[in-house]
Amino acid sequence: MVRRKLFNYEEFAERVRAVVRAIPKGQVMSYGEVATAVGAPRHSRMVARVMTNNYLPDVPCHRIIKSDGSLGGYNRGGVEQKRALLRAEGYTG
DNA sequence: GCGATGACTCAAG
DNA sequence: CCTTGAGCCATCG
Numbered sequence: 001m002v003r004r005k006l007f008n009y010e011e012f013a014e015r016v017r018a019v020v021r022a023i024p025k026g027q028v029m030s031y032g033e034v035a036t037a038v039g040a041p042r043h044s045r046m047v048a049r050v051m052t053n054n055y056l057p058d059v060p061c062h063r064i065i066k067s068d069g070s071l072g073g074y075n076r077g078g079v080e081q082k083r084a085l086l087r088a089e090g091y092t093g
Numbered sequence: 094g095c096g097a098t099g100a101c102t103c104a105a106g
Numbered sequence: 107c108c109t110t111g112a113g114c115c116a117t118c119g
Binding site (some may be wrong): 095096097098099101102103104105106 | 108109110111112113114115116117118119
């Protein structure tokens, strides 16, 4: 089976969702880490795009932060909310 | 095809 | 701490 299929945003998004959904409580991953986890270490920005445009309540997108520990952003109430969620889960940074 | 944009990343000042 | 600059790559007009 040929799995070439060019860069399918949806396919990519699905993998991202799966990975993000699998992040344990109190644990976070950077965009680059997630991108690498789905097999696309160069697509850190695509991960971000997936979150921005296609986040789901099943996906704890708030567990996705920048590689340097910053929160980056959040489309569900702002970075403040994101930080609060992470702190509530045990992530002190 | 091009230029601008972006929840990115790394390095340097 | 913040700003540039460079790299990376999909998306949009």
